[in-house]
Amino acid sequence: MSQPRETAKSLNKTKSRSSIRTMFDEVAPTYDFLNHLLSLGIDNYWRAAATARAKKLLGGKTAPRILDVATGTGDLAASMAKIPGAEVTALDLSPEMLVIARKKYPGITFHEGYAEKLPFDTASFDIVSAGFGVRNFENLEQGMREFQRVLKPGGHALIIEPMIPRNPLVKKFYLIYFKKVLPKIAALFSKSTFAYDYLPHSVEHFPQTDAFTVVLKKTGFRTAEYFPMTFETSILYVAKK
Numbered sequence: 233m234s235q236p237r238e239t240a241k242s243l244n245k246t247k248s249r250s251s252i253r254t255m256f257d258e259v260a261p262t263y264d265f266l267n268h269l270l271s272l273g274i275d276n277y278w279r280a281a282a283t284a285r286a287k288k289l290l291g292g293k294t295a296p297r298i299l300d301v302a303t304g305t306g307d308l309a310a311s312m313a314k315i316p317g318a319e320v321t322a323l324d325l326s327p328e329m330l331v332i333a334r335k336k337y338p339g340i341t342f343h344e345g346y347a348e349k350l351p352f353d354t355a356s357f358d359i360v361s362a363g364f365g366v367r368n369f370e371n372l373e374q375g376m377r378e379f380q381r382v383l384k385p386g387g388h389a390l391i392i393e394p395m396i397p398r399n400p401l402v403k404k405f406y407l408i409y410f411k412k413v414l415p416k417i418a419a420l421f422s423k424s425t426f427a428y429d430y431l432p433h434s435v436e437h438f439p440q441t442d443a444f445t446v447v448l449k450k451t452g453f454r455t456a457e458y459f460p461m462t463f464e465t466s467i468l469y470v471a472k473k
C-alpha cells in the first residue's frame with residue numbers, strides 16, 4: 233500500500249519521521265531480499281568494510297561498546313558483533329524492521345527509538361555506526377550531535393551512505409540503473425513502490441563527500457574523512473569525537 237498524499241520529492245524535503253517510519257514498516261518484509269538483490273550482494277561487503285575499519289580503530293580494546301543506529305533488520309549490528317568482545321546495542325524507529333532484526337539476531341539488544349534523541353548516556357560508546365540510514369533522518373544535524381554526544385572522547389562514528397558516482401561515464405549508467413531499472417525490479421517484490429522512488433531521490437539530494445564532512449565537523453566531531461567504495465557507489469565516513 234503506497235502513500236497517496238506524499239511524493240518521493242515531498243518526503244525527501246520533510247523527512248517526516250512518521251512517514252519515514254510507515255515507509256520502512258512497509259518495506260520491512262522484503263527489505264533484506266531486495267537489498268541483496270538490488271546491490272548484487274555488495275551491501276554485505278560494505279558493512280564488512282565498515283566493521284574492519286571499526287576493528288582497526290578500536291585497536292584491540294577490551295569489551296568495546298558499539299551502537300548501531302538506524303539498524304533496520306540488524307545486518308550492520310551483526311557484522312560489528314563479530315569484533316572480539318564487542319557489546320553491541322542497536323536502535324531503529326521502525327517496529328516492523330525491528331521484529332525481523334530481533335528474530336535474526338537474538339543475541340543483540342534492539343531498541344525502538346529515533347536518532348535525534350538517543351536514549352543512551354553521554355560518552356557511553358566507543359563506536360557509533362549507521363548503514364544507509366542517516367540520509368533519512370528528519371533532522372540530520374541533530375542526529376549527528378547525538379552520535380557525537382553518546383560517543384566517548386576519542387570514539388568514532390562510522391557511517392555508510394550510497395553515493396552517486398562522480399565519474400561522468402559511471403554516473404550515466406548508474407543513474408539509469410538507480411532511477412529506471414531498480415524501482416521496476418523493486419515493484420515486482422515490495423509492497424512499497426514509493427520507497428524505491430524515494431531511494432534515488434534521497435541519495436541524489438543528500439550532502440555527499442566534503443559536504444557531509446562539513447556537517448560532521450559542524451556538529452562537534454574533531455575530524456571527519458571519507459572513503460569511497462565500489463566505483464563511488466557507496467561511501468564510508470569516519471568521524472572522531
Ligand SMILES: C[S@@+](CC[C@H](N)C(=O)[O-])C[C@H]1O[C@@H](n2cnc3c(N)ncnc32)[C@H](O)[C@@H]1O
Nearest residue numbers: 256302303304324325326346347363365368369
Ligand atoms: C535503508 S535502512 C538501513 C538498515 C540497515 N542499517 C542496513 O544496513 O541495511 C534505513 C533505516 O533507518 C531507519 N531510520 C530512518 N530514520 C531514522 C531515525 N530518525 N532514527 C532511527 N532510525 C531511523 C529506518 O527505519 C530504516 O530501518
